[in-house]
Amino acid sequence: MRADAVRGHLDGLLLAVLEAGPLHGYAIITAVQQRSGGVLDLRTGTIYPALNRLERLGLLRSSWESVGERRRRAYELTDAGRRALADERTAWQEFTAAIGSVLNPAAPPRPAV
Template identity: 85%
Template sequence: MRQDAVRGHLDGLLLAVLEPGPLHGYAIITAVQQRSGGALELRTGTIYPALNRLERVGLLRSSWESAGERRKRCYELTEAGRRTLARERTAWQEFTTAIGSVLNPVSPPGVVT
């Protein structure tokens, strides 16, 4: 899948994979890849600026957690993030319905398109 296909949908993807609970950056990348069946591969240079922006606007919060000698920054949804995710899902459904109506029109019986 083209990398630019994610453009415009990255926020929704990140919010969705964080819905079940907190994850660190690499786990977020892995979750997107797994959920998409390997079709979407996000790069760290793509997600970290987005995570920082989402945190700045109050959709995520983060905390540092220790994993042995290493520290990982974990991100989780805020209530505002959950509301935004719900709106993203609604917008996505409307978008896919509209595009689907154009790409796969349903004609009334007897009408040729």
């Protein structure tokens, strides 16, 4: 899939994979990849700026966790993030319905015989 196809939908993707609970960056990338059947392969250079932006907007919060001697930042949805995810889902449904109606128009009605 083209990388630019994800643009504009990245926030919704990140919010959606964090809906079930906190994840660190690599786990977020893995979750998106698994949920998309391997079609979406996000890069760290793409998600970390987006995660930081979503945190600044108050849609995510983060905390440091230790795994052995390593530390990593885990991200989770805030209440505002859950509301934003609901809005993203609604917008996505409207968008796909509109695009679908153009790409796959209903067959014109047949005249009665």
